[in-house]
Structures are given as structure tokens and as C-alpha cells.
Amino acid sequence: MNVTGSGFSVQGLKVAVQGVGAVSPAGWGVESLYEAWKKGVPLPAGQVARPGWEKPMAVRNLPPPPTRPAFLAHPRLRRATAIGQHTVAAALEAMGTDLEQIQAGAIRPGIIVCVLSGAVNYSRRFYEETLRDPATASPLLFPETVFNSSASHLAAFLGVTAINYTLVGDDGTFLQGLALAADWLAEGRVDACVVVGAEENDWILSDALRLFQRDAIHAAGAGAIYLKKDSGTAELAAITDPVLLTQSETREAAVQKVRDQLPSAPASEWFLSDRVKLIFGEAFTASAAWQCVLACESIRRKEMSAANVSVSGTNQQAIGARFSV
Amino acid sequence: MLFPLKKTAATNRVVVTGAGIITALGNGWRVNADGFRAGKTAFRPVTLFDVSRQRVKIAAEIDLPADFPETKLNHFHRLGRASRMLLLAAHEAWTQSRWQAAPGIPVVLGTTSGEMALGETYLRQAIESPKKFRSQPSRVEHYQVQRQGLDVCNAFGFSGPITTISNACASGANAIGHAFELVRSGRAERALAGGYDALCQLTFAGFDSLQALSTQPCRPFDANRDGLSLGEGAAVVTLESLDSAQRRGAEILGEIAAYGAATDTHHLTQPHPQGDAALASMSAACAMANLTPGQINYINAHGTATSQNDATEAAAINRWAGAEAGKIFVSSTKAGIGHLLGAAGAVESVICLMALREQFLPPQTSLATKDPACGFQVVSHPTNRRVDTVLSNSFGFGGANATLIFRRWL
Numbered sequence: 001m002n003v004t005g006s007g008f009s010v011q012g013l014k015v016a017v018q019g020v021g022a023v024s025p026a027g028w029g030v031e032s033l034y035e036a037w038k039k040g041v042p043l044p045a046g047q048v049a050r051p052g053w054e055k056p057m058a059v060r061n062l063p064p065p066p067t068r069p070a071f072l073a074h075p076r077l078r079r080a081t082a083i084g085q086h087t088v089a090a091a092l093e094a095m096g097t098d099l100e101q102i103q104a105g106a107i108r109p110g111i112i113v114c115v116l117s118g119a120v121n122y123s124r125r126f127y128e129e130t131l132r133d134p135a136t137a138s139p140l141l142f143p144e145t146v147f148n149s150s151a152s153h154l155a156a157f158l159g160v161t162a163i164n165y166t167l168v169g170d171d172g173t174f175l176q177g178l179a180l181a182a183d184w185l186a187e188g189r190v191d192a193c194v195v196v197g198a199e200e201n202d203w204i205l206s207d208a209l210r211l212f213q214r215d216a217i218h219a220a221g222a223g224a225i226y227l228k229k230d231s232g233t234a235e236l237a238a239i240t241d242p243v244l245l246t247q248s249e250t251r252e253a254a255v256q257k258v259r260d261q262l263p264s265a266p267a268s269e270w271f272l273s274d275r276v277k278l279i280f281g282e283a284f285t286a287s288a289a290w291q292c293v294l295a296c297e298s299i300r301r302k303e304m305s306a307a308n309v310s311v312s313g314t315n316q317q318a319i320g321a322r323f324s325v
Numbered sequence: 326m327l328f329p330l331k332k333t334a335a336t337n338r339v340v341v342t343g344a345g346i347i348t349a350l351g352n353g354w355r356v357n358a359d360g361f362r363a364g365k366t367a368f369r370p371v372t373l374f375d376v377s378r379q380r381v382k383i384a385a386e387i388d389l390p391a392d393f394p395e396t397k398l399n400h401f402h403r404l405g406r407a408s409r410m411l412l413l414a415a416h417e418a419w420t421q422s423r424w425q426a427a428p429g430i431p432v433v434l435g436t437t438s439g440e441m442a443l444g445e446t447y448l449r450q451a452i453e454s455p456k457k458f459r460s461q462p463s464r465v466e467h468y469q470v471q472r473q474g475l476d477v478c479n480a481f482g483f484s485g486p487i488t489t490i491s492n493a494c495a496s497g498a499n500a501i502g503h504a505f506e507l508v509r510s511g512r513a514e515r516a517l518a519g520g521y522d523a524l525c526q527l528t529f530a531g532f533d534s535l536q537a538l539s540t541q542p543c544r545p546f547d548a549n550r551d552g553l554s555l556g557e558g559a560a561v562v563t564l565e566s567l568d569s570a571q572r573r574g575a576e577i578l579g580e581i582a583a584y585g586a587a588t589d590t591h592h593l594t595q596p597h598p599q600g601d602a603a604l605a606s607m608s609a610a611c612a613m614a615n616l617t618p619g620q621i622n623y624i625n626a627h628g629t630a631t632s633q634n635d636a637t638e639a640a641a642i643n644r645w646a647g648a649e650a651g652k653i654f655v656s657s658t659k660a661g662i663g664h665l666l667g668a669a670g671a672v673e674s675v676i677c678l679m680a681l682r683e684q685f686l687p688p689q690t691s692l693a694t695k696d697p698a699c700g701f702q703v704v705s706h707p708t709n710r711r712v713d714t715v716l717s718n719s720f721g722f723g724g725a726n727a728t729l730i731f732r733r734w735l
Contacts, residue, residue: 052452116471167489241327
């Protein structure tokens, strides 16, 4: 390792995965995510009603947590959105035993929360109230609709005043978030950084998704990766340049350009968007986070020494990552 | 590759070589600079959506130009209001910078709502006519925030990457700050950055539901202020290393000297009463620029004109400047164009560049009685004055605090 404390000399910077976290339709925790992945069977879908339609739409919700998460007792989280709860649950699992030091101020972590849809349930409800009568729309709902409400709640729960970004974009935004975290670590802006990809369900999202992918099932949840400069269970080896899905770039060509930037690997060491979405559902930034969490978990379990992640986003970009021992 | 990080030996100086702006004062640098120099205001009754059942009925709406400059974008007719504002600002900045399309120019944007009005229309149709799908796919596509970044890349023929930061009302400042860091660190030689937000019913009703809006044009730092006014707009800047700008012989509009950011964990919508995070953000920026408060000639304040924001910001500036506070000139240009939310930090950055280039302090002519909590001077009349260093504050819901410092380029 050769990291200087000032300026931006980052030759040989090693960024370690210190922990991972997940909440998904498979359950609360990485263990359930990993088990479902190993089984490789699409999880059962629930139903969500859509106004004006007799037939409900399929959706993958989170099962109830085994016990009520203790963090829900925090004043900021009692009325928080589902996406806020997913964000905090995944982040806390990823931070693991560092949590106590973070809350004591001994570790100063950055927070990066990545979303595509954000707090769409509260947004839809608030706008429906506005349409009925703006004079009585609830002031309790509106503040939670901002994209960065989840990141704000996480910072408040942790008592962290360091830099905190919410990035909005398609699935690949989570991988951009990992690269940004590495930047902050290199600059010495933070001692650690948690990167979360999080989404929530609402009928309007399932309704919109069906316009583009008729058989896709929308899903909720979050994945988190906690990074530090010292050694961990896996190392962040690479984040590719993203290839934008511009007017002149086809999706297939973009994905190939991304894969060409990563070392070759057997099929079993590739964590692809399609397979994750088949099993868990379409959860955009959370899906990409689950891909990375599964890659890191496979390395931690010594099932492989390196893993490639290839993310083909909904409409912004293709991007890839590599994790290694 | 985004990682491993590019090896760099030293930090770059970062300069602005293009700036585009659209507000309710007009489209482009000239009309806006003249308006801000004179302290014009641009509030009027809202026409974009029904406000008959709202407590507040005014905002700073933009009259979008009928003609749009030619670009490489092939679906301009599908774009919503926010995208059009963003592209107008980007076009002005891009043209002024004389950049040519090239691979790997980062785009960093800030917004709170993206193209929310399209989302509103989608939801209304999904409820009222659930089995009619006409135009719905296009609304979903163009509603999404990343689509606006892609439109910028497509319009000018370059390939990103795109990063969109949504840190509420600090988004635009965070976006420029992040782009500044990319160039400063050598990760990119140049970057296009900005912020945009259009008025929409959801946001208007939201702030009205919080009783945060004033029924009359807002009066930042006034003892009798009673809330904010909303506006809309966009601003874009082209940033590049000083080496790059000088090599090209580019005209330099100003230098970005520093960026600071901090998080306020006090409350989702209310700042810490003593402005701890604002103080941290300003202090971090000054430390990076190696400047003392006494060396800052002008502060473009966040200054929303809500009771809490302005009290907090005043407390933070007083604490930060200490004995120097009385010498510092402060104003909030939201008095003229309203609060532009995710665009605010970017638009106010361009206003700071105007102040530096054209040597004036933007007044807030609606100020009647200065809040005695302000230990600094609030600019209330058009003022021509030497300006070498300016600071811009942006604070947002969720506790996002960001500060940028700009230097005059001679």
C-alpha cells in the first residue's frame, strides 16, 4: 500500500470490502440472499393491486423481518419510508462490528446511497393527496419524498456529519458509488464509506415497468458494501469505465465493451444482472448491489478467489466491477 | 477505468471556461447579469398548474424560448420543461467554452425533481384512464433523472460518464463541487457540471403544505420575512484544469478555489439552530482555499427567507467570520428569482462568476428591515465594488450543506 495523506497520490491504493449487507425478497440479511442465489430458483412473487384493473400485478416484497429491527425505535426512522428502512438495515449489517466505533465518533464514514426511483410510495401518496385537494395534502409525507431522505436518516442514526451523497441513476449507479467511495478514501476525506443501493415497491412502479419489460417483476430491498483502506474479506480490484447507452450505442455493444475491460473468468465467476433479476426481481440499484454483495460473499466463503460483476442498466449505462481475495 | 484510481502527482487549479444560465429573469448570461446587478425580481402568478386551492399563488416562472438552438439530439419534441432548461444552459456553456466532443468528459448534475411534471402526468393518466397507454412509455423514459444527463451527452455528442447528485437544495453546489474535485485531482481534465429544476405541482404543494412558502415575494434576512418563494431554472458550467484552458487559449471566467461539504443530522427539514454543519462546510472550504473569512468579499447566501434557515445561516456566518463579520457583504439572490431547489447552487455559482467578472454585488432590493441577528452587511442596493473572492452557500433538506469559493481571474 502506498497512500499519501495529502494531495491525490493514490498509486497502489487498496480498497477493501470490510462488510456486506442485504435485505431482499429472500429475507433480511446476506445469508438469505446467498442461499436463494445458490438455489437459483426464482423466488415466489406476491401481488399488488393496480387501480382500474381487476387482475393484480406480480411483485416481490420483502418478507417481514424475524424480529422488529432495533433501529426502528430511532425518532428519525419511526415514520421513515420503506426505502429508508431498507437502506439502514443493509448499511448496519455491512458495518458490522464497526458500528459502535462509528456511533462513538472514532470512525468517520462517508455515506453514498444510490437510487433510481427513491421514495416513490410517499411521493405517489402525497401527489394523490394533492390531486384530491392540495390544501389538505399531508406535510408529514412531503419531506420523506426527497431522494436523499434515506441517506439523511442513516447519517442521523449513525451521528455522522461527514460527506453524504445520494446518487440517482440506473442500476450501474451503485458501481459508480463504489468508485466514488474509493475516491473519498484516497483523498482522506473519510475513514470508511458505506455504499447502498436501495429501492422500494409501489404499484406505480410495477405499472411503469410493464411498459418496457412485460414479464419483469418489480422487487424491493437494498444491498450495501462497506469499504475501508485496510484489508478485508475481499478487495475492490476494478470498476470499469461506464459505457453510456447513448443514441449511437446499442446495449449489446455497451455490455461487451464493459466485459472487455475485465479479466476473463469462467462463467461461474461472473455475477450478471439477468440472473439476479430472474431470482429476486427487478430492483434497479438494489439489484446491482446484490450482484456485488453476492460476488464478495462468494469470495469470503472461499468459493472463488475473484469475481466479475457485469451490470446492464435500464437506460443509462453498462458498467462492471471485479472483486478479488 | 473508474478504479483503480488514476495516478496523479499534484493537484490542478480548476477554472471555468463556459457558463450558461436560465432563470425567470431570462435566458443567458447577459440578461441575468443585468437583472442581478439591478436587483430585479421576477415573481408572478403561477400558470403552470392549478393553484386555486393553494395558500400561495406566486412563483418565478420562466418563459421558455420558442426557438431552441440546434444540437445533435433527435427527440427534442419529447422533452419536458426541466430538460429544456438544462439543455439551454448547457448549450450556452458548451458554446462559450468552445469545447469539441470527446470521449470521457464527465457530466455531473444536481436536481431534486428531474422531470417530475412528466411523472405527475403519468400518475394522473394511470389513475384516470388506466387502460390508455398513449404517451406513457415516453413519460416514464423522460421522467427519469438519468435521462436528462443522457440528453446532454447526446445533444453535444460526447459520452460521459454521468453522475447525478440529489442532495435536495444543495444538489447543484454538490454537483459543481464534485466536478471540481474530479478536475482538481486529475481524474478528469475537464468536466461539465450544473443543476436544474422546473416548477411542478408536487413540489409546490409540498412546500405549501409545510407552510414554508410566503404569499408575497420572499425577503431573505429581513426581520419580517415569512417564508420562501419558489422558482425554476438551470445553470451549467464547463470546468477544466488551468493547464488545459491555457493550452487552448480559452477565455477564463473565474477560478473555483474550494469546495466544502458537511451533513447536519439535527432534523430532516430543520437545520441545527447554531448552524454547525454550515459552519463546518464554510470552514472546510476556506481551509482548502487557504483563505480567512476576512478575505471573502461577498457571500451569496443560501438565504431562503424562512425563519429558521436565515437565522441558522446568520448564526453560522457570525461564528465563522467572528470579528470580521461586519466587513462581509452578503445577499441572497433568491429574493429575485426564488428558490430553485436543485438548481440553486449551480445558478448561484454562475451569479458569483458574474459578480467577479463584472465587479458588482447582487442586491436584494426587497429588504426593508435587516434582521438584527445578521452581524454582516446585507446588500440591499445596486453596488459596484471590487470583488476578488466570493463564497456561495447551499443547504438542503436531509442536512446537505455545501460551500463553494470562487476567485476572480485577471
